[in-house]
Amino acid sequence: MFGLGKRMVFLVALLVAAAFIVTGCGGGEVAPVGDEDAEKMKVGFVYIGSPGDAGWTYAHDQGRKYLEENLPYVITETVENVSDADAERVLTQLAERGNRVIFATSFGFMDPVINVAAKYPDVIFLHCSGYKTADNATNYFGRIYQPRYLSGIVAGMTTESNLIGYVAAYPIPEVIRGINAFTLGVRAVNPEAKVRVVWTHTWYDPAKEKEAAKVLLDAGADVIAQHQDTPGPQQAAQERGVFSIGYNSDMSAMAPEAVLTSVVWNWGPYYVRAVEAVKNGTWDNTPYWGSMADGIVDLAPFGPMVSEEIKAKVAKEKERILSGDWDVFHGPIYAQDGELKVAAGEALTDAEMLEMSWFVQGVEGSIPN
Amino acid sequence: MTSDFVIAVLATAIVAGTPLLYAALGEIMAERSGILNLGVEGMMLVGAVSGFIVAVATGDPWLGVVTAMCAGGAMACIHAFLTVTMKANQVVSGLALTLFGTGLSAFLGKPYIGIPLKEPLRAVHLPVLADIPVVGPIFFQHDALVLLSFLLAPALWFYIYRTRAGLNLRAVGENPAAADSLGVNVFRSRYGYVILGGMLAGIGGAYLSLVYVPAWMENMVAGRGWIAVALVIFATWNPLNAMLGAYIFGGVDALGFRLQALDVAVSPYFLKMLPYLFTVGVLILVTRKNTLNRIGAPGALGEPYDREER
Known part of the structure; x- marks a missing residue:
């Protein structure tokens, strides 16, 4: 009976692990890294939901694709279904993995963004729909x-x-x-x-x-x-x-x-402008509340x-x-x-x-x- | 005006309650055999996505329903293997399956987001019945899955309480050792009822993606699997009570929205709380009677059965 019990625990653990792999990494799109890696700039996205919502996160993901298409030197990485409680870990991970710019696309990520930004002064953090800023972090939204x-x-x-x-x-x-x-x-x-x-x-x-x-x-x-x-x-x-x-x-x-x-929402053009500004060294932490004219x-x-x-x-x-x-x-x-x-x-x-x-x-x- | 209001609330309560009813009926069968299945949410999601994929690919919503049944059954098969054969902790296995189902459905459904379903299941017009005033619009102007559930719940009630096979099922859930000694194959029947439960959960999910919404969106079951589990307790493991409970649980939202439209202020938080409040209320009532068994809780629910340990 005891032996069975151990085997059972192992099996269940395996199942849980499998579930996490599927849910957690379903959308992690990391482009293959080539020789020109030094020229590339990594940009991370943290989503509250998944592009599968046909709504909010979908719109952000369209913006991400637009960014990749328009700036050939950019490779993006996404983490989906991030809860507010888990945001700090995910943001830290993306910063550690060498992302130069990180977009956090939910109101609840605001404080985690400010906390992680303090630890990674070389990374630029852009937070959607919040109101806090730091030297290397700001927020953005649109006049919908x-x-x-x-x-x-x-x-x-x-x-x-x-x-x-x-x-x-x-x-x-x-x-x-x-x-x-x-x-x-x-x-x-x-x-x-x-x-x-x-x-x-x-x-x-x-x-x-x-x-x-x-x-x-x-x-x-x-x-x-x-x-x-x-x-x-x-x-x-x-x-x-x-x-x-x-x-x-x-x-x-x-x-x-x-x-x-x-x-x-049409996040793409803003994402392109923000990343270009970082690349050219012209970025500053002024909050952005974009209008239809933008x-x-x-x-x-x-x-x-x-x-x-x-x-x-x-x-x-x-x-x-x-x-x-x-x-x-x-x-x-x-x-x-x-x-x-x-x-x-x-x-x-x-x-x-x-x-x-x-x-x-x-x-x-x-x-x- | 008033009778229209009542008819509209009751008719929507039935539609909103149908996915809950299928899932709860399935869970009743599994729990009656002594296996707690907390993977209902995951099984509903996998049913919803697989049913939708097949319905889009073939243009036949009924093939979608059949696929959803098979997919829910396959998920339940994993649960049965872990809990019956491996004697794993039923709570852990069920939770793992919900996590697994959530991820798997999101993964499979990715290419199907935003695709409309050309042929959803449409309302069936029953001659005579549908034309009865008041009763007709409430009960008989729905799609075939709703009508089928009207037959299924009493049929399962009859099966559980009035047939020899149902007696065996209850025996397996109450006291598997005794059932075993009388020649009932505990393992086989537990496998069977857990898989049946998964199949019904799959239909419940498919009802959302093929009839109610109809479309696939990630995580669209939105917690209904958990409400179904609560509903089983509310129903005291009785399929007919489950029918009533499903319509009450389903009707809460319909009523809340309609009261809002009439400018009657009812706290939405209060309405959201109601299903769980009912469940807790029933639990208190039945435990005060000092025996869960008398109202239907299977005695061996949640306990693995091991022949060696008799």
Whole structure:
């Protein structure tokens, strides 16, 4: 019996090890190292999920591929499914393996980045969506609210029931800002329309997100927008034969008849610029909150059902944002209860946008505590 | 309005509960034979991905369901080998299989992300039944897998409580030594029921990737395997209770979203907690009666059986 027990322990250990190899190293893409290795520059990426989410991490991974294609001297290395608790170990490992630049693409990696950056002063750390910096570390994000506003115009001009559904993950400023920008776009072209919000309290559960979208569809919504990590809501819209606005990456492949357009991240150009700056010695630790003019955020190509009239309107508004003369949160803006929040001629500062915790007029639903 | 609301909540509760029901029915059979299987989450994931791959490749969702069954069964085979033949710790083996299934499904599914399923399983329109007011829209306007689960749960109940084979199954789970002495092959039946459990978990996973969503996304089971394990306890190892429990567990989200849409504020954290709260409540109730056995917990659950140690 005892001998069997030992054998069993060994077998189980083997199985666990196999599982970790598959999960942990599934995506580690290390390009073959050639003679010109000295010329190459290693760049590491730490992902919270996997490119298989068809959403957030997928978009970052597209950026990584863009970086490799455009800068032939770069070889990249990725570590997927890194939990916040494990981030410090992974970042240290990537620094030890000779990566010159390391991108950490989740909010929760912020403190680990600052800690590891202190130990490796020669490595540049770039952290997505945080707010801390160090001599060799900074953060970056994009003004996704700008294309969200444009997608609101598309939705506002498309809806016939004047009810638009919005499947939202968590009531945090980033999501609230997106809902507000979207609603401002909707109301700019269709003051009758309302945007109804349902909170899912999950980033990643395609079935549950789809369920939330169905509830909005039952309530009479005929366009579904979303702030989630998966295309679950798009699937619901497609099944009912109505429309939707995707998020993170172009979701038209998932639901070709439903997706009007998608609000997309386009990290590639920024990744190229950042790595080039490091290579040329021009990099500094100024935080980066990129705009649509920088190309880091945009709208995906329109679906075939979008009319020329809508396209023209969006193009015009896009021009206005790109020119820099006007931005989404310029007044007058009224809060949900009708109170004037931003007077005409005024605008929200970046700090005010980053801590937004109120809805604009036209949003139906409430922000849970 | 009110009756529409109730119908909509109940109909979604059934759909949302179906993957839980399949997985829980499988787990009931495995646990009835005395083997705890904590690999359900992994088996559901492997079922979801393999079913999706085959359904995309062949265009036939039913082939996908069959593949998912086989894949879940194969995973369960590993569990049976480790826990029945090798007498390994059932908890450790199950957890290892969940980790393994998560990784394996992610690995296999990589090329299939973002691919739409051309032919998902569609709703079956049952003549007469589907047209009954109220009952029809709640129960009979679903796809074939839901309808099949309506038959499966009572069938398994009948099998467990009313047939000789079911009696043997319960005996193996209660007291394998006694069952062995009466000529029941403990090893063979444990293998059989664990594999059957894995097959049903595979169908539960395939239900998500072929019907509910339908698409493959990494880790899309999102913890439903664990809820299924809790559901088995909630159901006191009884397939009919599992049916009720699955629809309650599945309906919690549907109800929460619909209340939000009506601007009724219910804490989402409270709703998320409910399935586990129910399970803990049932556990407290049944242990107060001082015997888990009376309500169905198999006496030898979690214990390896060794003929030499009788």
